[in-house]
Amino acid sequence: MSVDGALFQVGAMSAFKTSGLRLMLLLAVLMPAAAAGGQSVEERMKVDLSQVGPQIGERVPDFSLVDQTGRTQTLQSLMGPNGLMMVFFRSADW
C-alpha cells in the first residue's frame, strides 16, 4: 500500500482552521439485515464527500498542533500572505 504522502511535492503548504463550525457527518446506523425491502448498503451509507468538512465560504476550525520539528503551529502561525493550503492525508507510516 502506498504511503499516503504520494501527494507531496514542492510547494507552499500551510494549515488552516475554521472557527467552531462542526460538520455533523450523517451516517446511518447499520441496520440488521438489508432484507425485507430495506435500503441497500449504498442508500444507507453513502457518504457525500463534497459535503464533509468546511464548505467554501466557511471558516476552518482553530487548532494548535506540533509540527515535525516540534514547533507548535496554529492557523495564524501558518498563514501566508495569500492564505493557506492544507492537505489532510492518511498516514506517513503505512
Place this chain on the structure above:
Amino acid sequence: MSYDSQETLAAFSTQNGITFPVLSDVGSATIERFGILNTVALEYLENDSDDPEFIAYVRQFATVGGRQERVRGIPFPGTFMVDREGRVTSRYFEDYYRERSTVSNIMLRLGAGEDTVTGTQIESDHLDITTYPSDGTVALGNRFALVVDITPGPGMHVYAPGASDYRVISLTVEPQPFLSVLPIDFPPSEIYYFAPLNERVPVYQKPFRLLQEVVPAVTPEAQKAFAGKDNLTIVGTLEYQACDDAICYNPVTVPLTWTVALRPFLRPEPRQ
C-alpha cells in the same frame, strides 16, 4: 496534517525532503473537529459484515486492506485552500481515496500555476500552442493535468464552445486502458461581432489555457499493467477553426502528446 506522531512525521519529512510544516494530530481530535474523520473506516472496524456491497463501499472510501486498527482516526483525504480570514476558498476531495489531485494541478486550476515542466511548442498557421503536463512525474492515482496553452495569431480568433455553424475548439484524449479522462472546463470566452454577417459568436481571441485532467488508475489491475513502466505517454488531438476579421480558415486538427515519468509508491523506510 495526519494522525502520525511528530517522530514519524520528522522521519517522513527528512526522507522526502519536505520543508513545509506537517502537523501531528495524534488522536485525530483536529481531524474530527474539521468534520472529515473517516467514518467509513470506523464502520468497517465496528462491523463484521462481508456483504459485497459493503466491502466495495469500504474499498472505495476507507481501505483496500483488512480490518486493521490503524485505519481508526484517518481522515477522508483532501485539500483545502483558505484565505487570510480563515475561510475556505476551494476544496479538493476525491471519491476514491487512492486518487488525489497533485498540488501542481490544483495550482493550475486556481490560475496560480507555474510552468515548471518544459513544454512542447507547436506553431500552426493560426495559433501558437504550448503543451505540457502539470507534473513531470506522477504516481498511479495522481489526478494531474495536461495543459494546452494557446495564443491566437495576430488578428485571429478561434471558435469557443457554443458557437454554432463553426467547428468549435475541442480537445480529445485518445483512450487507453487504466486512464480516466475527466471532462474539461473550458475557460470563459468572449463574444465576437462579425459585422458583414451581423453575427455574434463566442470566441477566444486572447491567450487561453485548456486543462485536461487525467488519472492513471491505481487498482491492482492497473498496477500490474503499469509494472515496470517508467513513463506514461498520452496522445490527443486539438481541433479548432480560426478566422481573422476577413475570412475563416478550414478547421484544423493538431496531434498532441504528453509524456510523464511514472514513479513507484513511496514506502516508509523500515523503522529500527
